[in-house]
Amino acid sequence: MSEPHPSPSAETTPVAETTSVSASTEAPRLVARLRDLFSGGAARSLGLVVALLILVAVGATTAGTRFASVDNLMVILGLAAVVGVAAIGQTFVITSGGIDLSVGSIIGLASVWATTLATQQMAEQYGWWVMVMCGIAVGFGCGLINGILVAYGNVVPFIATLAMMVAARGVAELIAQKRTQIVTVDSFTDVFRGDLLGVPKIAWLMLLIAAVGWFLLARTTFGRRTIAVGGNAEAARLAGIKVKRHVMALYALSGTTAGIAGVMMLARTTAGSSTNGLQYEMDAIAAVVVGGTLLIGGRGSIVGTVLGVLIFTTLTNVFIQNNLDSSVQAVAKGAIIVAAVLLQQRMQRRGVTSAGG
Amino acid sequence: MANGDQGRDERPFLQMRGIVKVFPGARALDGVDLDVVAGEVHCLLGQNGAGKSTLIRVLSGAHQPTEGDVVIDGSPVTIGDPVHALKLGVATMYQELDVVDGLTVAENVYLGHELAGFGVLRRSTARRETARLLERLGHSEISPDTEVGSLPAAGRQIVAMARALSHQARVIVMDEPTAVLDAEEVENLFRVVAEVTAQGIAIIYISHRLEEIRRIGDRITVLKNGATVARNLPVAETPTHELIRLMTGRDLGIVFPERPGVPADAPVLLEAEGLGLEGVFSEVDLTVRSGEIVGLAGLVGSGRSEILETIYGARRSSAGTVRVDGETVRRGSTSAAVAAGMGLAPEERKSQGLILDEPIYRNVTLPSFPRFAHAGVVSETSERAAATRETTAVRLDPPGVTRPVRTLSGGNQQKVMLARWLVQGCRVLLLDEPTRGVDVGARAEIYTLIRRLADAGTAVVVVSSEIPEVLGLADRVLVIADGTVLRSAAAHELTEHDVLDTIMKGSPA
Numbered sequence: 130m131s132e133p134h135p136s137p138s139a140e141t142t143p144v145a146e147t148t149s150v151s152a153s154t155e156a157p158r159l160v161a162r163l164r165d166l167f168s169g170g171a172a173r174s175l176g177l178v179v180a181l182l183i184l185v186a187v188g189a190t191t192a193g194t195r196f197a198s199v200d201n202l203m204v205i206l207g208l209a210a211v212v213g214v215a216a217i218g219q220t221f222v223i224t225s226g227g228i229d230l231s232v233g234s235i236i237g238l239a240s241v242w243a244t245t246l247a248t249q250q251m252a253e254q255y256g257w258w259v260m261v262m263c264g265i266a267v268g269f270g271c272g273l274i275n276g277i278l279v280a281y282g283n284v285v286p287f288i289a290t291l292a293m294m295v296a297a298r299g300v301a302e303l304i305a306q307k308r309t310q311i312v313t314v315d316s317f318t319d320v321f322r323g324d325l326l327g328v329p330k331i332a333w334l335m336l337l338i339a340a341v342g343w344f345l346l347a348r349t350t351f352g353r354r355t356i357a358v359g360g361n362a363e364a365a366r367l368a369g370i371k372v373k374r375h376v377m378a379l380y381a382l383s384g385t386t387a388g389i390a391g392v393m394m395l396a397r398t399t400a401g402s403s404t405n406g407l408q409y410e411m412d413a414i415a416a417v418v419v420g421g422t423l424l425i426g427g428r429g430s431i432v433g434t435v436l437g438v439l440i441f442t443t444l445t446n447v448f449i450q451n452n453l454d455s456s457v458q459a460v461a462k463g464a465i466i467v468a469a470v471l472l473q474q475r476m477q478r479r480g481v482t483s484a485g486g
Numbered sequence: 487m488a489n490g491d492q493g494r495d496e497r498p499f500l501q502m503r504g505i506v507k508v509f510p511g512a513r514a515l516d517g518v519d520l521d522v523v524a525g526e527v528h529c530l531l532g533q534n535g536a537g538k539s540t541l542i543r544v545l546s547g548a549h550q551p552t553e554g555d556v557v558i559d560g561s562p563v564t565i566g567d568p569v570h571a572l573k574l575g576v577a578t579m580y581q582e583l584d585v586v587d588g589l590t591v592a593e594n595v596y597l598g599h600e601l602a603g604f605g606v607l608r609r610s611t612a613r614r615e616t617a618r619l620l621e622r623l624g625h626s627e628i629s630p631d632t633e634v635g636s637l638p639a640a641g642r643q644i645v646a647m648a649r650a651l652s653h654q655a656r657v658i659v660m661d662e663p664t665a666v667l668d669a670e671e672v673e674n675l676f677r678v679v680a681e682v683t684a685q686g687i688a689i690i691y692i693s694h695r696l697e698e699i700r701r702i703g704d705r706i707t708v709l710k711n712g713a714t715v716a717r718n719l720p721v722a723e724t725p726t727h728e729l730i731r732l733m734t735g736r737d738l739g740i741v742f743p744e745r746p747g748v749p750a751d752a753p754v755l756l757e758a759e760g761l762g763l764e765g766v767f768s769e770v771d772l773t774v775r776s777g778e779i780v781g782l783a784g785l786v787g788s789g790r791s792e793i794l795e796t797i798y799g800a801r802r803s804s805a806g807t808v809r810v811d812g813e814t815v816r817r818g819s820t821s822a823a824v825a826a827g828m829g830l831a832p833e834e835r836k837s838q839g840l841i842l843d844e845p846i847y848r849n850v851t852l853p854s855f856p857r858f859a860h861a862g863v864v865s866e867t868s869e870r871a872a873a874t875r876e877t878t879a880v881r882l883d884p885p886g887v888t889r890p891v892r893t894l895s896g897g898n899q900q901k902v903m904l905a906r907w908l909v910q911g912c913r914v915l916l917l918d919e920p921t922r923g924v925d926v927g928a929r930a931e932i933y934t935l936i937r938r939l940a941d942a943g944t945a946v947v948v949v950s951s952e953i954p955e956v957l958g959l960a961d962r963v964l965v966i967a968d969g970t971v972l973r974s975a976a977a978h979e980l981t982e983h984d985v986l987d988t989i990m991k992g993s994p995a
Contacts, residue, residue: 349862353848353855360841367800367832367839368852368906369824427843 173421176472177436184443192450201446203324206332207397209442211236211390211406213335213435216413217342218272218386220434223417224346225379226359226426227279227286231293232387232413235271236406238301239264239391244310244401257317264392265385271297272384276377290380294410301403310401321396331393335435338389343431355379359426415462416441419469440465497560499524499688500576500657505554507540507712514540515551516712522657527679527689529699529721532709533733533986534786534951538692541709542659545690546578547571559656569598577650578659581666583642585649587635592616594634595649619648622685623678640671647678651687658682659690664698665787676702694785696726696990708732727983730990734982741930742958743937745978748778755811755945756828756914758797762805766792767969770806774914774945779936781960781977782949783985789969790949791833794916797947798830799823810914824853826914829907833918833949835899840891847873847887849902854910876905880935897928904935915939918949933959953982965989 188196195201215232222229242248243264252259271293278289312318325333346352354375357365366372387406394405418424419440420433441462448458498521507515515537522528532538543549545556547565556563558574565571571578585594592612601608601615616630625644628637634645643663650658664672679689679702693699699706703721707714708729716732752775762768767789774780784790795801797808802818809815816822823830832838840849847866850873851858858869873887880901891902900920907915920936921929936959940946950956956963957977965973965980967989 348864350856350859350864351862353864356844357841357848357852360844361837363838364841364852366820367798367830369821370853371821427841 174430174432174436177420177433177440181436181440181443184440184447188443188447188450192447196447196450199327201450203327203329203332205439205442205446207329208446209438210329210331210335211393211397212409212412212416212442213438214338214393215383215387215390215406215409216416216434216438217339217431218383219410219413220342220417220420220422220429220431221346221355221379222286222383223414223422223424224359224426224429225355225376226362227376227379228290228414228424229272229275229380229383229387230287230290230410230414231271231275231297232383232390233406233409233411234294234297234301235268235384235387236391236394236409237403238271238297238304239267239388240394240401240405241301241305241310241403242267242401243392243395244312245304249312249314252314252317257314257320260312260314260317260395261392264395265388268384268386268388268391269381270384272381272387273377275384276380279380280373280377286380298403301405305401305403307403312395312399312401318396318399321393322399331396334389334393338386339431339435346429346431351378356427356429359423359429361427412438412441415466418473419466421473423473498522498557499559501555501557502541502545503555503557505541505544505556506552507544507549508552514712515544517714518554518709518712519714519717520707521718522688522690524656524688525683525686526704527683527691527702529703529706530690530692530709531699531706531729531733533953536709536733537712538709539661540712542578542580542661542690542692545571545576545659547576572653572655575654575656576659577653577655577657579643579646579650579661579663581661581663583646585634585642585645587633589634590630591620591628591632591634591637591645591648592630594645595619595630595652597649599653615652616648619651620644622651622681623647624681625678638671639666640674643667643675644678647682651682655687657688657690659692661692662694662787663691664693664695672698694990696729726987726990730983730986734986743934745937745961746777746941748775748961752776752778753811756797756947757809757812758806759809760806761793761796761803761808763789763792763796763801763969764804767796767966768805770971772797772947772964774947776913776943776945777940778962779940779946779948779960781956781963782947782966783953783956783963783989784949784951784966785989786951788966788989790966791918792969793966794830794918794947794949795832797823798828798916800830800832824910824912827912828914828916829853829910829912830916831900831903831907831918831920833922835896835903835923839903840899842892843890845888846877846882846891846894846902849891850876850887850905850909852906854906872909873905876908877901879908880905881931895925895928896923897925897932900924900928900932901935904932904939908939912944914945914947916947916949919951920948921950921952921955953985957982957985 215236219229219232243260248260248263275290275293278284279286321330323330346355354370357370358372358375362372391406395401416437417434420430420437422429422433444461444465445458448455500520500522502518502520505515505518518537518541530538540549544551545565547568547570556565563574565574586597589597595616596612601612613630617626620626620628620630623644628641628644634642637645647658663675667675683689691703699721706719706721706724706729707717709715710733754773755776756772756774758770758772761770770793772780782790782793792801796803799815799817799819799822807814808817810826810828813826815826836842847870851869855864855869858865858872870887877887878885882898882901882905891899894902917936921932924932936946936948948956948959957980960977963975963977963980964971965985965988973988
């Protein structure tokens with residue numbers, strides 16, 4: 130666009146310019162540096178760790194050894210693993226300024242598709258990886274459709290993925306005929322169930338995927354493009370970045386992690402069902418936001434997302450171990466989300482004022 | 487100060503005296519006088535940056551003047567806000583009309599002062615009154631129930647005027663009303679203007695098109711550098727060259743870098759042939775040699791920015807080809823343009839150029855960061871080193887590349903954009919309004935940088951609404967109006983006067 134501000138704005142521009150200059154030079158260096166430190170990513174993650182430790186302390190004092198036992202902590206990790214993997218893909222999408230509402234349904238569809246009679250027969254014949262690849266392929270396919278709709282069809286992410294959320298759940302129901310499909314392939318359960326070094330294998334898997342995700346977002350060109358698109362899509366486009374293609378890839382990535390989460394769900398529950406992963410998209414989005422990723426895009430934190438997932442899973446566990454109503458739990462979750470976002474906004478605003486703009 | 491106050495002995499309805507508006511760091515208005523009498527079309531002339539926009543905003547209550555008096559209907563007033571302005575009888579029609587597409591004509595006319603009894607809208611009364619106002623404007627064919635979004639630009643203007651009349655406006659300010667209209671619609675608008683002025687309402691008419699002013703204007707006030715340089719010139723008796731003389735000669739207070747001259751055998755780096763964009767511009771031919779700066783001079787809405795963006799592929803051309811170094815560049819693709827060696831510093835730096843919350847070095851390497859990566863892993867160390875090198879070259883002040891770009895001044899932000907394309911090593915640099923929002927001190931620096939880039943062999947295209955800037959900086963200048971190249975000449979052969987003359991006479995309205 131040549132004239133995005135057709136109203137006579139040219140003559141007012143100097144105002145903004147001069148104020149920003151004076152404010153930034155007047156601010157004392159030390160204060161600015163401290164502020165940088167405390168509004169930085171490390172400080173945010175530290176805050177989340179503190180919140181998690183407080184939750185653990187609360188759990189230990191209220192529920193005693195029912196909560197503070199190795200077994201229970203491993204249960205928490207296992208539960209966190211499925212949402213965690215989906216939330217990592219979601220982090221990329223949200224960092225780019227989008228949203229993926231379909232991950233819960235994709236988890237359900239992937240778990241169903243990977244446990245159909247046909248898939249399991251092939252898995253008996255060729256090996257457990259057939260089920261894994263099936264789940265991943267389903268997730269990738271759904272994500273790719275989301276991506277094409279958003280990037281090339283110019284459909285708003287909310288709507289495109291909402292449609293996929295409804296449709297994928299429907300397909301899962303059609304395939305499963307509302308029955309639960311038990312995993313009968315022994316090699317699959319052997320590989321994914323149980324512990325490794327005392328920790329559930331799927332929790333290891335989440336950690337591995339989180340590590341890859343962190344590296345991808347923080348250190349690679351792919352991650353840099355994601356942040357650039359979320360920070361200012363038009364600037365990225367005018368700098369020669371293929372924004373549409375990248376956005377498509379991001380949704381495909383989120384679908385893929387959801388597919389992996391669906392397979393992990395099978396390992397935990399040993400059953401494919403069209404109700405698997407119900408409302409997981411909400412848990413994933415909540416964890417991403419609490420973890421410090423900006424919903425408007427431009428900044429994302431995989432470490433924060435993992436901590437966010439752990440906080441929510443631990444909270445659920447503390448409530449269960451204390452035999453508290455799940456409704457109370459929902460209220461507490463809601464309160465945490467609001468508190469985290471309010472805190473984020475305050476930090477954000479402080480960051481902006483210190484910048485003078 | 488010229489004064490041609492003959493023929494009209496009425497006391498002015500609106501009088502502005504010595505209006506000054508100071509923004510932090512800028513004196514936007516520096517002594518504006520304006521007299522408007524009932525029933526006249528009073529034209530406001532002046533170049534971009536002369537202060538017309540600020541003056542309108544003062545008049546509409548959007549800005550409060552720092553000094554000066556406004557007298558309406560004989561009594562001194564302070565226009566507190568836009569609602570107050572309407573109460574005083576001053577209505578403003580901005581270029582981007584503030585009508586709401588989703589509402590009907592009647593709802594738009596009474597927007598903000600709805601006819602209601604006990605909180606219930608009196609819709610039939612509003613419809614009837616709207617129909618009456620439309621009839622007064624000679625446009626009874628527009629139904630009050632039509633959704634405004636479905637009306638053409640001309641119809642929306644009529645709605646905006648009806649709204650002004652519904653406020654019992656005595657003065658209507660029209661900012662470039664014909665910019666979006668075709669010839670027939672312009673005729674129609676002039677008829678409406680005649681109707682309205684016959685009813686004793688005054689129009690303050692802003693346009694760059696001299697022939698329009700000649701047709702409907704009564705008197706002219708000329709602004710330059712935020713001050714009135716001539717007022718109440720009778721349209722019929724003031725020759726064009728006199729008007730242009732009054733408008734020109736703005737002093738930028740800047741010495742431009744010397745032009746070393748482009749050797750005739752310098753290779754052509756950028757070529758556009760028969761380039762067109764449906765409905766915006768057509769048949770644009772352009773060649774830029776290595777080491778040459780070509781300026782595109784034109785007013786807002788002339789198509790100059792669109793030409794630049796189309797060359798760059800940010801808009802998909804509907805005709806013609808662009809070649810860099812002899813190779814045709816795929817149209818409508820910015821990544822193809824960057825790969826071919828082009829770089830763009832867009833007009834709106836903040837919204838189109840920079841990621842404000844990201845550090846300087848990441849903004850510098852936005853197009854080039856893959857170059858600092860091995861197997862997809864970015865080496866921030868070498869990235870920072872490159873950014874530091876080039877930001878030093880453009881004299882970013884203070885130095886350092888880790889601060890968020892948001893904290894920088896306009897001049898420094900533009901330097902970041904230049905450093906970006908230095909790191910990328912582009913051979914064709916397209917600059918849209920390179921000194922917008924940049925203070926005077928930094929401007930000279932940026933001109934020097936641009937010239938140095940050219941001296942190093944880059945082909946540069948500069949778009950600017952400041953004619954002296956284009957003339958001072960460029961080697962060759964294309965004068966553009968209404969999407970057509972009217973003239974192409976060496977910069978030293980042109981004067982500001984020539985350019986304005988070409989634009990104002992040559993535009994086929």
